Amino acid sequence: MQIACGADHGGVDLKDQLVAYLKEEGYQVLDLGTHGHESVDYPQYGQAVAEKVAKKEADFGLCVCGSGIGISIAANKVKGARCVRAHDPYSAEMSRRHNNCNVIAMGGRFIGLDMAKKCLKVFLETEFEGGRHQRRGGQLEIEEKDRGESHE
Numbered sequence: 001m002q003i004a005c006g007a008d009h010g011g012v013d014l015k016d017q018l019v020a021y022l023k024e025e026g027y028q029v030l031d032l033g034t035h036g037h038e039s040v041d042y043p044q045y046g047q048a049v050a051e052k053v054a055k056k057e058a059d060f061g062l063c064v065c066g067s068g069i070g071i072s073i074a075a076n077k078v079k080g081a082r083c084v085r086a087h088d089p090y091s092a093e094m095s096r097r098h099n100n101c102n103v104i105a106m107g108g109r110f111i112g113l114d115m116a117k118k119c120l121k122v123f124l125e126t127e128f129e130g131g132r133h134q135r136r137g138g139q140l141e142i143e144e145k146d147r148g149e150s151h152e
């Protein structure tokens with residue numbers, strides 16, 4: 001399973017630690033940067049991760065910025081990406097079971113490494129339940145098109 005990972009300067013330390021964790025756990029990792037502490041803009045990293053997932057060049061995405069907020073907004077602007085900002089395992093679990101999220105965002109200034117690992121593990125190991133949740137997720141995409149916001 002391939003995981004696309006990206007972060008800005010506020011999330012790079014946590015991203016690097018989670019990349020190492022993913023590799024230890026046997027996942028393939030596509031590390032899209034950033035790779036240092038120089039100030040960069042989170043939208044390009046969130047979008048890059050989300051595009052890999054939306055194009056099915058990665059199975060899931062991990063985005064980290066300082067708060068997890070900006071980078072999750074950026075990821076959710078990519079059609080086909082469904083990003084959850086999750087700092088607790090229950091949110092991570094439910095985002096998979098009910099929302100079929102394919103990208104998880106976290107804030108490097110908000111969450112410790114052990115909790116981040118737990119959230120990521122639960123996210124990657126939980127299946128989407130489908131059924132009524134499939135219908136509801138589909139409605140979100142219809143509404144995007146109705147608003148003329150499709151970027152196909």
Ligand code: RB5
Binds near residue numbers: 010042070
């Ligand atoms: C960068 O200082 C910070 O604004 C960014 O990492 C993120 O928290 C934005 O949502």
